[in-house]
Amino acid sequence: MLTLQNLSYIHPDKEPLFHNLHLTVNRHDKIALVGNNGAGKSTLLRILAGRLQPSGGRIDSAVTPYYIPQAFGQYNHFTIAQALGIENKRNALKAILNGDTSEAQFAALEDDWTIEERCNEALHYWQLGNLDLSQYMDTLSGGEKTKVFLAGMSIHQAGIILLDEPSNHLDTAGRQLLYRFIQSTTATLILVSHDRKLLNLLGTICELDKRGISIYGGNYDFYAAQKQAGQQALSQDIQSKEKALRKAKEKERETMERQQKLDARGKNKQEKSGVARIMMNTLQNKAELSTSKAKSMHAEKVEGISQELRELRSSLPDIDQMKFGLEHSVLHKGKILFAATAVNYRYHAHPLWPAPLTFQINSGERVALKGPNGAGKTTLIRLITGERHPQSGTVYRAECQSVYIDQDYSPVNHNRSVYEQAQRSNAAALQEHEVKIRLNRFLFPPEYWNKPCSTLSGGERMRLMLCCLTMGSRYPDIIILDEPTNNLDLQNIGILTAAINQYRGTLIVVSHDEYFLEQIAIERTILLNQ
Numbered sequence: 097m098l099t100l101q102n103l104s105y106i107h108p109d110k111e112p113l114f115h116n117l118h119l120t121v122n123r124h125d126k127i128a129l130v131g132n133n134g135a136g137k138s139t140l141l142r143i144l145a146g147r148l149q150p151s152g153g154r155i156d157s158a159v160t161p162y163y164i165p166q167a168f169g170q171y172n173h174f175t176i177a178q179a180l181g182i183e184n185k186r187n188a189l190k191a192i193l194n195g196d197t198s199e200a201q202f203a204a205l206e207d208d209w210t211i212e213e214r215c216n217e218a219l220h221y222w223q224l225g226n227l228d229l230s231q232y233m234d235t236l237s238g239g240e241k242t243k244v245f246l247a248g249m250s251i252h253q254a255g256i257i258l259l260d261e262p263s264n265h266l267d268t269a270g271r272q273l274l275y276r277f278i279q280s281t282t283a284t285l286i287l288v289s290h291d292r293k294l295l296n297l298l299g300t301i302c303e304l305d306k307r308g309i310s311i312y313g314g315n316y317d318f319y320a321a322q323k324q325a326g327q328q329a330l331s332q333d334i335q336s337k338e339k340a341l342r343k344a345k346e347k348e349r350e351t352m353e354r355q356q357k358l359d360a361r362g363k364n365k366q367e368k369s370g371v372a373r374i375m376m377n378t379l380q381n382k383a384e385l386s387t388s389k390a391k392s393m394h395a396e397k398v399e400g401i402s403q404e405l406r407e408l409r410s411s412l413p414d415i416d417q418m419k420f421g422l423e424h425s426v427l428h429k430g431k432i433l434f435a436a437t438a439v440n441y442r443y444h445a446h447p448l449w450p451a452p453l454t455f456q457i458n459s460g461e462r463v464a465l466k467g468p469n470g471a472g473k474t475t476l477i478r479l480i481t482g483e484r485h486p487q488s489g490t491v492y493r494a495e496c497q498s499v500y501i502d503q504d505y506s507p508v509n510h511n512r513s514v515y516e517q518a519q520r521s522n523a524a525a526l527q528e529h530e531v532k533i534r535l536n537r538f539l540f541p542p543e544y545w546n547k548p549c550s551t552l553s554g555g556e557r558m559r560l561m562l563c564c565l566t567m568g569s570r571y572p573d574i575i576i577l578d579e580p581t582n583n584l585d586l587q588n589i590g591i592l593t594a595a596i597n598q599y600r601g602t603l604i605v606v607s608h609d610e611y612f613l614e615q616i617a618i619e620r621t622i623l624l625n626q
Contacts (some may be wrong), residue, residue: 097123097284098144098161098256103153105139106489113139117153119309121256126278126285126314127297131304133553133585134492134520137288138166140304141258144286149455149518161286162254168241172234179233180248185211186229206560208319211251218247222273238265239469246274249283250454259287262581263294267468290586292316341401348397427573429460433496433602434480439489443474448472452489459573462603464613467624473606480604498574499565503582505557507564510550514540516558517549521564531567538563555588562595574602581609 104115113136121127129137142148144155147164167385168179177183188204189211200413205211219225222243233241235547242265249257265272271291289295295316303310303319312319427433435456441448449472457480458462465473478484481500482493506518518531526534535545538559552560558580565572577594581589593615596603607613 097120097126097158099142099156101154101156103143103149103155104151104222105136105138105143105149112151114308115152115305117309119305119311121284121286123255123284125300126298126423127287127302128298128511129286129302129304130295130586131317132587133555135304135306137304138260141260141286143286145258154429159255161256161258162252162412163258164242164245164248164260164262166264166288168238168245171241172232175230175246176227176233176236177229177267180229180243182211182215182229182498182601185198186215214251214253215247218250221250221277222247223269237469239267239270242266242411243270246277247315249277249281250489254283256286257281257283259285259289261289261610262287263289263291265469266608268466268610269468271608273585289591290581290584291609292586322537337401342403344397371520397536401579409447413561427459427496427547427601429458431494431560432492433457433574434487436479438489439479439481439486439491440459441472441484442487445452447488448475450625453624454489457602457604460600460604460615462619463605464618464621465604465606466608466621471624474578476622477578477606497570497574498576499572500576501561501578503579505554505561508549508552508557508560512549513546514549517560518564518567521567522569526567534563534566554583555564555585555591558584558588558592567606571599572601574604575599576604578606579603579608581607581612586625 098121099121100117103117105113107113117140129140131137138168139148141163142165143150144157145161147163171179177186184204185206185208188201189209191201194207215229216225224240224243224247227236227240227244232242236244238483242262243499246262246479248254249458263274266274275294275297278287278294285296285298287294293356295301298315299313301312301314301316303312312322314322333349377532436453438454440452453476465476467473475484477500479486479491480493481498484493509520512520514535515531520534522531532545540560549557549560564577571620577596580592584592589612593612596616603616603618605616605618606612
């Protein structure tokens with residue numbers, strides 16, 4: 097149904113992204129495309145959708161794919177019907193029903209007499225029945241924009257569907273609708289996502305990296321198990337190579353020591369036996385040459401093993417190369433940090449929550465804030481941090497240090513370099529070399545230090561934010577994460593998960609990613625309703 101042959105893409109700056117990709121997608125296949133940030137997953141989807149031309153190779157497809165991008169800002173000045181590409185058909189249908197039976201109207205309709213019914217059914221399924229197709233996209237929330245394009249899958253009766261991070265802006269109810277659709281559709285799917293629950297609904301995982309596309313028959317859990325087995329084998333290879341390197345260095349040292357002793361003994365013997373000086377010089381030169389050859393031979397062996405070890409270590413996942421160093425909060429566990437009693441907030445004189453909120457958060461807890469889009473999760477966070485004050489009810493806030501991290505990692509200033517951002521967080525007065533050691537620990541080698549933060553990926557901003565947390569005068573008592581996984585790939589979600597699990601303070605998380613919440617051991621949920 098869709099075939100990639102020798103597909104390559106080179107950036108406009110002449111840097112190759114991938115080359116000679118091969119893939120065959122059969123009818124009804126449901127494929128997840130995974131890989132690290134920068135591997136080219138979104139670029140590949142755009143090429144498959146015809147939005148971007150490849151640098152080489154070819155794509156053969158039986159039908160035109162329906163493409164759902166990751167961002168929708170380019171459609172803000174379109175109506176919903178225009179964004180979905182159905183306005184001409186709908187206008188033609190209306191004109192025909194109103195008596196205009198011209199050939200132009202029938203040509204525009206393309207015999208699609210059920211277009212209106214499909215629109216209504218699709219919008220109803222995605223809980224958008226209240227929207228008018230003539231409404232402009234910029235009036236919609238991020239979740240509503242995503243659902244509009246998801247509705248287009250049924251409206252266009254697509255045979256091949258390309259989805260780029262479709263669950264990013266969906267709340268829990270929206271994600272459940274997406275999961276149900278993925279399970280029930282007979283369409284061919286190629287999907288990029290970091291949502292583990294979604295990835296586990298697909299039967300094939302295709303991993304894109306610099307070597308090409310590797311295919312794993314099975315869902316994401318099967319793929320992860322295969323990768324873990326491979327990493328364990330890699331770790332064993334590294335340990336074995338480290339042992340071989342130690343032995344080679346020890347052998348080199350022993351050989352040199354033995355040769356030096358033999359040379360010294362031979363020289364003494366020659367001097368005692370009265371060998372002529374010219375003959376002694378000749379023998380000494382031969383001995384030095386022999387020692388040099390032995391030294392060179394061992395040095396080559398040591399360097400060869402060292403090079404193999406470097407290559408093996410470079411294959412380790414980033415998470416295995418990092419050292420987090422997130423320490424404990426100084427507060428004793430169980431101390432009341434925040435308490436709300438009959439709290440509410442109003443927008444345009446309307447209360448945000450149907451029933452006032454009464455709850456408390458204690459030191460050491462791990463709490464999730466959940467609710468549909470628009471339920472007031474961000475407003476509640478601002479009440480907790482003291483950025484806003486309730487318009488009814490009372491709150492108590494203990495003296496403590498908190499840090500708020502949103503999905504864009506906004507505390508990272510785009511106008512600073514990586515090193516400048518780290519120094520701005522250096523409340524512990526670390527020396528310059530210590531700051532750079534911390535940056536290295538979070539996978540920012542010297543070539544990154546002068547790099548502008550504006551050029552960092554979502555995963556890199558997250559790692560820089562974590563690095564900055566380790567350089568404060570004290571560690572935060574509360575870390576608040578607002579949709580932290582939205583702009584991260586699976587590898588960086590793993591890094592964030594490992595770092596958060598090392599932290600022993602209070603954690604408040606807003607997320608619709610159920611798998612992530614399970615992995616960071618959320619203990620309690622505060623559910624907000626509209």
